[in-house]
Amino acid sequence: MRTMRTGRAGRASGGGPGTGRRAVRARVRALAAAVACAALLTGCPGAGDGDGGGEQNGRSPFTGESVADASAPVLAVKIDNVAAARPQTGLERADIVYVEQVESGLTRLLAVYSSDLPPTVGPVRSARESDIELLRQFGEPALAYSGAQSKLVPVLEASPLHLVPPGEAPGAYSRSAERSAPHNMYLDPRAALREAPDGVSGASDIGFRFGAAPQGGRADTEEAVRFPAVRYAFTWSAEHDRWLVSIDGREATTTDGGRLGAPTVVVQRVEIRDSRFSDRGGSVSPYSETVGSGEATVLRGGRAYEARWSRPSAESGTEFTTPDGDPMTFAEGQVWVVLAPR
Structure with missing residues (x-):
């Protein structure tokens, strides 16, 4: 049976103030969020509403289960799903698992975590353009992925997502000697959230x-x-x-x-x-x-x-x-x- 959820004692702490482009993006996001919240408080991430607002009733808005922190930060991880990548690690503890079509008619998984973080998730693979639109309903979540097509990189960087690829959070990733590349990159979710820029959205109502x-x-x-x-x-x-x-x-x-x-x-x-x-x-x-x-x-x-x-x-x-x-x-x-x- 699926591992019983125990929740989390509290939110993972964000990393210290960034430098360069990451710091500028963080400040712009913070200002935009403040303006948006002032204009429309009920639309702010984490505000919740009725049976869908986890923060108000102590239940995850993603699973409906009772959790220790119903508005913990949201981390999405792009996970490999070809035969060489199976079996995966950490999927059973995701709140939501999306199945997405990629090139050649294959699929990858986008696992969303908030209420229960496993020690390891993977194998981690690259992001796609449609991930941006899909994840916007979560506010400004963190996205962990192995990389992206070069022309897609600036599109990802211009999005409201908090990006934590290996280049931004090297301490959160490791390679397994038991598998061959590119199917051997794994993520420490807590380390990824520590390295993420400030302002990662907490879990809130997405319509479930x-x-x-x-x-x-x-x-x-x-x-x-x-x-x-x-x-x-x-x-x-x-x-x-x-x-x-x-x-x-x-x-x-x-x-x-x-x-x-x-x-x-x-x-x-x-x-x-x-x-x-x-x-x-x-x-x-x-x-x-x-x-x-x-x-x-x-x-x-x-x-x-x-x-x-x-x-x-x-x-x-x-x-x-x-x-x-x-x-x-x-x-x-x-x-x-x-x-x-x-």
Whole structure:
């Protein structure tokens, strides 16, 4: 079963004031945040609201679980997912795991941590343009990644994200001798947050709602999601009370032998188009559109529920509703969001 969450004693402390470009960016962000909060207090990261505001009710807005610090800093980590990178480390303790399409029809994972930081996460791989839009709903989170295509670097640096690649936080990364590069870079999440510029956003409402399952749905024990070169399967386990993950016909596990799975899996169907960038081999990087609206399937409790998703802007959270327009509720615990081709 998934490791029980114990929460965190408090927020990881930010690093000291930066120098050069990082310091300037930090000051600009701080000023912009102050102006925005003065103009619209309820829109400030961490303000929370009702059942979605973790800071007000002591529950994580990402998992619905009771945690020690419901507004701890948000760290997103880009994680490798080709066969040579499996099994991964630390995924079972993420609050949210996003599945994103990359070049050649493959996928990578974007794991979001706040309420529970493992000692190690990886293997860490490079960022993509669509990560910027996807992560804006978290405010200004920290993003850990191994690098990026050279033309994408200035776009990342101009974004509101707090970047912690190896060049900015060398002490947070290490290489494993048990795997070959590039599938052997690992991250110490606490060290990454210590090295991150000041002002990393805490967890706040991104649109998830937790509670009893809605009426209806169809009985379902296995749901498959296909990408051009990868196949995911989510199999309901009543014994473990979660959907167990398989990739390309094999059970997805962690390096300690545990099985990956989540109480809630969201298959969010999105438009996947070409981005402005390509990899070293010339393959164009896909861009998953996460602003807009569309259809989704929500898996929980051995049933599948048809739903709609809506996100009006990059700064907005993503709301999921039933066909009747009621909030679509998730089961408490880790959430997997599969950004599947529409």
